[in-house]
Amino acid sequence: MSRSFTGCLRCKSRRQKCDETRPICGRCATAGVQCKYAMQLQWGGRAFSRSRFGACVDKGGMQRLEYSPGEFIYTTKSKPQSVQPEAESSTLALTHSVDPFSSLSPNQKALLHHFINDASQITACHSGMQQDICRMLVPMALQTPSLLYATTALSAIHLQALHNQSENVKTAPDIARQMALSLEHFRKELQDPSVKGSEALVATARTLCLAEVHSGAIHPNSWRAHIEGARALMKTTDRGEETLGSAPGFRRYLDRWYWSIVSLTALTGNGPPIGNNSDFVPSGLASQQGSPDYLDDYWGFTVDLAAVFRQIGAAAWRSHVTQDSRQGFIEGEIQSDVEDEAALLEMSVRQLMDRGANSKPELYPGVAEGLTIESIQQLALCNEAFQHSALIQIHRRLRKTPTTSADVQRSVQRILECTEMIGPSSGLSPWVMLTTPLFIAGCEARGDDRDTVRRLLSSLHETVRIPNVLQSLKFLEQYWANKLSSDEDWSHFLDRMNYDFIPY
Known part of the structure; x- marks a missing residue:
């Protein structure tokens, strides 16, 4: 058989x-190895700096475009120039840009385009965060x-x-x-030694989780x-270190996602806590004594409050297991150790x-400079709504306080007030983070407050278009x-209905 000139690198080398x-040829699929398409440019004779192409670069007609870590192409600048090489009369002008998405199908291109421009907004409260997410995820997704x-599944759900x-x-x-x-x-990549342990796999797990949650699982x-x-x-990767080929700060971003979903699961879930605080320390996230309690703009609440969420979930689970194992348990009876924990957490x-x-x-260093005063105020209101969510869960899940109590209803009212002050927004704002506090307030809302919760959750779904928001309202009803x-x-x-649901 003749060798391939436009095939994958492995077939050409062999x-x-x-x-x-595409994305994997038949030979690579049969061999179970990674398949990669790329154009290799070879220069013959002259040194690069003395070649026609080198002259274009030297005189400003070309620019280097890095489309993924360690991989780049040369393309023309916005106004292509005709360059007259030394001792040559011919003109070299490159007018066609190179499409880094050329290997994708039309459907994949459309979904990735929708993710970059629209779907990525539903996990970001400001433009800097949205750009960072796309800058880190998209090049890695292409590989x-x-x-x-x-x-593309997450994008299709939003579409x-x-x-x-x-x-x-x-x-x-x-x-x-x-x-x-x-x-x-x-499954295949988990068995590939060249990929195993990479941040790309953690990013895949993160994105699959979001796709499941957003779809209303x-x-x-x-x-x-x-x-x-x-x-x-x-836990298999080096703690807090970037792996080869990862974008700067990518491990830290994955840490932030992990601790946010674990904390919110502990606050609202009905199952055992996921992991424990001794698993690994999130790089640059843990608020230690003497360190600032950063308000994480990805979460919408502070690092110290996230730790309280996890403690609430752990205490509630211990109480749940204890109650199930006791004979003749009287409803409303509170063990002294649970009450002590509730008091400390409150x-x-x-x-x-x-x-x-x-x-x-x-806020984390460098974040505040890219935000408006209004955005910072809205993040503070979002954090306050989460604080009152924690108080509600301490009262209801640990103390078994009646939903009609003044303490519970005050927190319900304040969550609704904070949400109203942030207000519906179709653009990037902390509005996208309010599903959890609205849902927690909705569980305890009474009378007219239920109508307010209905209106706010409906408005949230209309603006962010996450199916799970509609699922949250359905479950509240x-x-x-x-x-x-x-x-x-x-x-x-949740236990009685056999659901496993998170209002995220």
């Missing part, structure tokens, strides 16, 4: 005919099939919701196909499995609230109508 199937398919099909996301064949292809490649382990997978992968939240009331929020008594909290309702 002088074999390549069927040029990692599992991440590419997971990203489906934009077309008023939020309730049909789980049955959409295109989305199911993208997810299946991602999982298929994910309720079945056990449909999204938790990806968090557990990310946890295992992160004191911690109150201290954080007092600290926030007397000072401006402390079920909870209000079907809970056994006014004192049955959300976590016990």
Whole structure:
């Protein structure tokens, strides 16, 4: 067989005919190895600086474009110049730019374009964060099939919701196909020594988890499995260090996602806590004594408050297990150790609230400079809404305080007030982070406050178009109508309905 001139690198190096199937050709698929397409330019005779192409670069007609870490192309600048090489009369003008997405199918290109311009906004509250997410994820997705398919699945979920099909996301064949292809490649990449342990796999687990959660998953382990997978992968990599080929700060971004989803799962979930605080220390995230309690602009709440969330979840689970194992347990009876934990956790939240009331929020270095005063104020309000969410869960899940109590209802009212002050926004703002506090307030809302929760969650879905927001409202309606008594909290309702759901 004749060798391939436009096939993948492996086939060309082996002088074999390549069927040029993308993203992986038949020979590479059969061999179970990584398949990569690239153009190799070879220069003969003259040194690069004395060649025609080198002259273009030297005289400013060309520029180097790095489209993924360590890989680049040369392309013309915005105004291509005709360059007259030394001792040559001919003119060299390059007018066609190179498309780094040329290997993708039209459908993949459209979905990736939608992710970059629209779907990436639903996990970002300001433009700097959205640009960072795309800058880190997209080049890596072009080199990692599992991440590419997971990203296009997440984009397809958002696109489906934009077309008023939020309730049909789980049955959409295109989305199911993208997810299946991602999982298929994910399994292969986990066995590949050249990829195993890389941040690309953690990014795939993260994106698959978001796709499951955003689509409104309720079945056990449909999204938790990806968090557990990310946890295992992160423990195999060097703590806090960037791996070869990763974008600057990418490991730190993955740490931030992991701790946000673990903290919110502990605050709202009904299962055992995911992982534990001794697994690994999040690089640059843990607030230690004497360090600022950063308000994470990715989470919408502070690092210290996230630790309180995890402690609430752990205490609630211990209480749940203890109650199930006791004979003749009297409803409403509170063990002294649980009450002690509840008191300490409430004191911690109150201290954080007092600290926030007397000072401006402390953001990570370099973040505040890119935000408006209004955005910073909205982040502070978002953090306050999460603080009151923690107070509600301490009262309801640990102390078994009745939903009608003044303490619970004051926090409900304040969450709704903070949400109203942030206000609906179709652009980038902390508005996108409010599903969790709105849902927690909704579980305890009464009378007219339920109508306010309905209105705010409906408005949130209309602007961000995340199907899980609509699922949250649907579950609230079920909870209000079907809970056994006014004192049955959300976590016990989840147990009874056999749901595994996170309002994220």
